[in-house]
Amino acid sequence: MRSYRLVPWMIPFLLFATATLAQPQEPAPSDPPPGGAVSDGPVIEMEAVVVSGVQPGPGLWKVRHGDHILYVLGTQSPLPKNITWRSDEVTLALQHADEVLGSPGITVDADVGFFRGLTMVPSAMKAMKNPDGEKLQDVLPADLYARWSMLKRQYMGRDGGIEKKRPLIAVFQLYQEALSRSGMKETGVIDPVINEVLKARKMKRTPTVLKVDIDDPRAALADFRKETLKGEDLACFRTTLDVIENDLPQVAARANAWAVGDWAALRSTAREDQRLACLSAWFNTETARKRGLTDLEQRMRATWLETAEGALRRNRITFATLPVSQLVKADGYLAHLQAKGYAVEAPE
Template structure:
């Protein structure tokens, strides 16, 4: 069976790398002043109602066209995304490609997979029953305590989680309080059209083979706190403390189709720091799991080039940061001679 983590905790939480569309934070915007507890109050007001989203990128291979929607996460909670351009392309597309990502393929049956769930849940917690206060430096735990009181008052169980997992859980709580959410805006609209056309998305996932899921879980449960974990944890707190207004501004920019604002922001390095924390583990190294982001891109390129050869019209989705960064996916297509056209 295909085992997400529940089958492998340290792989399924690839949220930081942008596989599911990490948000981008612009460092050029002026930051509001912090409150007495050091946390910056939200000043940006998130948009609501029906919004068009951004225009589509086009990649040409002769008379064959690939349309790409740049995706953004998080997005405002209360928007309804409605894009006539996307709807028209989906109605005509010969093939619709899913976003890049990873999947873990493990040779276990369904019922054996269920028996791994308790081990996966244990692996998400600190070893030896330790709590965050036991494993974090005092100054870092003090910052955590202020933010937890503000955004996750009822999250008692979060204190037992590994720092990287606890930080992400707190981040999602802070997003919700700020009128933002991850997921639930873009995919339902695309899936609705595909259902009408009786089509399915073509996967572009990088498949990682895991021969020993139970042993991998056992190994991971033994792993203790690493310097990379502390960097990820601290930088996530930085975002929650200071950068939520900018996160909201970028969510708004996507919703209203403001490409100039989307393109001007640089992906902040905290997601990459957290990806490093997940994959720089002995558990991952022992199983030859490395260079995941480059391998994800190579897999996506393989599928896309095949689609550009055979289809007149193809539709795909990619996180915005992967579209606009100098060595990103579009840059790789341009380097191979494809003509790339930005949205108007």
């Protein structure tokens, strides 16, 4: 499901963009420490228990067009990091598929060579930091910085360098550390299994990503370095802290439900990964608007649907992957296919 291609100059734009665009989730907010001061008391860590060992994962969805069929695997992120995913149903479908579709996403491209791209790395690294040498304590409200400091101490210890980074980058790195400490990871479970079958068949995935071109990446970096903190940035930062403080057991429950193939639990707990909601903060900037990075979710969905419908028309068997949330929500990708007259079958 990781379909964003990251080149050096893109780092500050797409550090969060490693999966499908999504609608924001709204976990219950938590109260900040009184007075905005960092508490010296212990941090209470809620238990997040994840499964391990060999697990089957969820059953496949089916989309039918006459006698042509599209098998769809629902993907979930994060997943338990100590599982081995083994699905006979997925392997069989891949072995018979005429075509395998990649996951939806965005690739931002520019007409630069490899070596020119390397020369932009220093500028990209600078763009990841707050303007004018400010630190998180200088740019965040006191209550948010207090919560950040407490969670950073719990999950990252004494990492002084992160205090100079932009809030979205800093809180994303904190979230990654919290996931790891809770026994979860975002990559390395699903793709290796699919890639092994494709390698044996000498097949490649058909891309379904939306391609966005940027003519002058150096100018884009220069513009981005001037961007200051926005309301969307603070909303993303606060929401991510809410998840780390309160929601890790629920995140683990969704990961477990995927691993053991419990579709009832997946349906009832399906939620978008909160860091994907933070994409709105990245792309709701003057830098992005000037370069046409608008209406991305709708354009990305249209790109996937066009590719999937073409595959359904020409192939007897097609295989694809989509986030679980896009399979179960009322306006998800499969709902759009169903509205066009395709027969959609959920797993038993």
